[in-house]
Amino acid sequence: MSSKKAIIIGAGIAGIATAIRLAVKGYVVEVFEANSYPGGKLSEIEQNGYRFDAGPSLLTMPQYIDELFTLAGKNPADYFQYQKLNTVCNYFYEDGTRIKAYADTQQFAQEINRATGEPAANVIKYLASSADIYNITNHVFLERSLHRLQTFLRWDTVRSIFKLPQIDAFRTMHKANETYFKDKRVVQFFDRYATYNGSNPYEAPATLNVIPHLEHHFGAYFPDGGMYSITQSLVKLAEELGVKFRYNAKVDEIVVINKIAKGIRVQGENIVGDIVVSNMDIWFTYKNLLQKHQQLHPQKTLNQQRSSSALIFYWGIKKTFPELDLHNIFFSADYKAEFSHIWQQQQIYHDPTVYVNISSKLKPDDAPDGSENWFVMINVPANNGQDWERLIAGARQNILRKLSKVLGEDISLLIACESILDPRSIETKTSSYKGSIYGTSSNSQFAAFLRHANQSSKVKGLHFCGGSVHPSGGIPLCLLSAKITAEII
Incomplete structure (x- = not known):
């Protein structure tokens, strides 16, 4: 067991998981979060009686969450419960084809055939x-x-x-x-x-x-308390293990002396630590927190192509739709054109593939009676200075037209409230460079080897976790990132 102090920058899911793993090993752990809440992308929004999971909406491989409670000698079910989905997702095609992606492999294969x-x-x-x-x-x-x-x-x-x-x-x-x-x-x-x-x-x-x-x-799952309950349960565990969270505490600098990480500087205060782990996007970690140390910057890594971003509309819908499930996909009629617009033209295609997540299907109190909470998302390019107001307005109109056509009802008349998250606000709220959700893209066969390591090769005591470093983004891989980082430490 160790009595060393570990400083975690960022209370995203990987930062929280790393804090738990180090606390179990006896480290004194303090987490510094710029926002007033934990979770990073895994947060929530409440508006007019509707609750929305703001970020990740699909849970796979929950064993990596359970493992954290088991490591701490706790019963996972006392903190976090979930159910396996019989239908993973409903798919709607422009030609009228509909597919239910059943969890059972044989049933799914037969459905594809049908x-x-x-x-x-x-x-x-x-x-x-x-x-x-x-x-x-x-x-x-x-x-x-x-x-x-x-x-x-x-x-x-x-x-x-x-x-x-x-x-x-x-x-x-x-x-x-x-x-x-x-x-x-x-x-x-x-x-x-x-x-x-x-x-x-x-x-x-x-x-x-x-x-x-x-x-x-492995299956797809839904947490009984919604996706944000993942964050809530892990923060509770961390705090029980003695981890301290400091919110509204934006880190200004990682203090490096003689190529050794000595701690951080936050709001004019120097915090000394034996280990520093950045859960911030690797680009901002170097450009903002290590800007005094240009010689340490891995320029090839920082110049890599970024992943795509997302445009999300959170709509309170004054009706229920029995043909929709927790996860729903409305495909573009021309997939290649859609991806060409995202990657080559850095624009949004007029017929985007639309993902609609409705957590009130399984958690009814997420919406008023007779209503549904729609998390409506399309894939968009990272922020490179596009005219986002124009793009958002056009995308909103095209999404409504598409959904209304497939569902046979004017969805625009059913919207009781609306919030929007775009690449600019994703960057602002989660320190994801250019609003890219997964750090660098995986658009090459060597991408897995080119992602930034979980440990600095130039600064002793400096480590990294989260979706912008190895192995990648998404809840399971962020949790594995935390595992790798903690094991290195």
């Missing part, structure tokens, strides 16, 4: 391939640092290296999906998983076809 004519055997074969990629990459790419020699000296790593040709890194997701499926609707269905880490299926490596395995093998 809706599109694609042989169920092709779906089963595809998901088996997805499982193979996971089994090869999991212990190497997800659960350990790629920047430490001992990772590559392990026997399971050596075995995985010999199987690397099987992870399909040298063709794109889209090309791989075209070889598995003849029906374009099914190809589009599986291309969508590139958006789970802010990438482009027409550029990202087919290795990312591992993502469907996480959803269809």
Whole structure:
């Protein structure tokens, strides 16, 4: 056990998880958060009797959350409970096709066959391939640092290296999906998983076809208290372990002396620590907190292509829609054009794919009686100085037109209240450079190796966690990031 002090910058999910792991090991831990609330992107909004989970809305691999309570000698169910979804998501196509993505693999494959004519055997074969990629990459790419020699000296790593040709890194997701499926609707269905880490299926490596395995093998879940209850339960655990949270405490500088992290400077106060962990976006960590140390900046990393961002409308809807579920996708008629607009033109396509999350389907008190809380999101480019007021106004109109057409009702007349989150406000609220949700994109076969390490190679005692560093963004990977970082420490 240690009595050293650890300073965590940022109370995002990875920062909280790192704090818990270090507290369990005996560290004195203090977390500094610029906002008045914890959670980072995993926060909530309340308006006019409606409650919205503001950020991540899909929970997979909850075992990584449970593990934190188990490490602390607690019963996870005393803090955090969740249910497995029988239907992962409803899909709506412009041609009228509708698909229910059942959690059960056989039922899902039969549903694909019913809706599109694609042989169920092709779906089963595809998901088996997805499982193979996971089994090869999991212990190497997800659960350990790629920047430490001992990772590559392990026997399971050596075995995985010999199987690397099987992870399909040298063709794109889209090309791989075209070889598995003849029906374009099914190809589009599986291309969508590139958006789970802010990438482009027409550029990202087919290795990312591992993502469907996480959803269809491990399952999708919904926390009984909504997604924000993840943050609340982990903060409660951390505080019980003695972790101190300081809110409205924007860190101004990481203090580095003779290439050793000595602590931080916050609101004119120097806080001394033995370990400093930044949960802030890696770009802002260097540019804002280490601006006095330009020689430390990894310029190639900081210049990498950023992931996509999001435009989210939080709508209180004065009606219920039985045909909708917790998760719903309304596909664009031209997926390639949509991604071209996001990545090449840095604009928003007039027919975007629309994601609608309605937590009141499973948590009725999130909306008044007879109403629903709609989290309506489209993928958009990172902020590069576009005219966002014009883009938002146009996107809102196009989204309403699309949803109204498919659902057969003028949705604009049902909106009781509205809040908006765009790339600019994502950057402001969560210190995500350019509003990119997942840090750097994964639009190359070497992306996994190019993400920033969880430990500084130039400053002793300085570490990093969160979605902008290894292994990537999203709740499960942020929790794994915390695990890797804490184990290095």
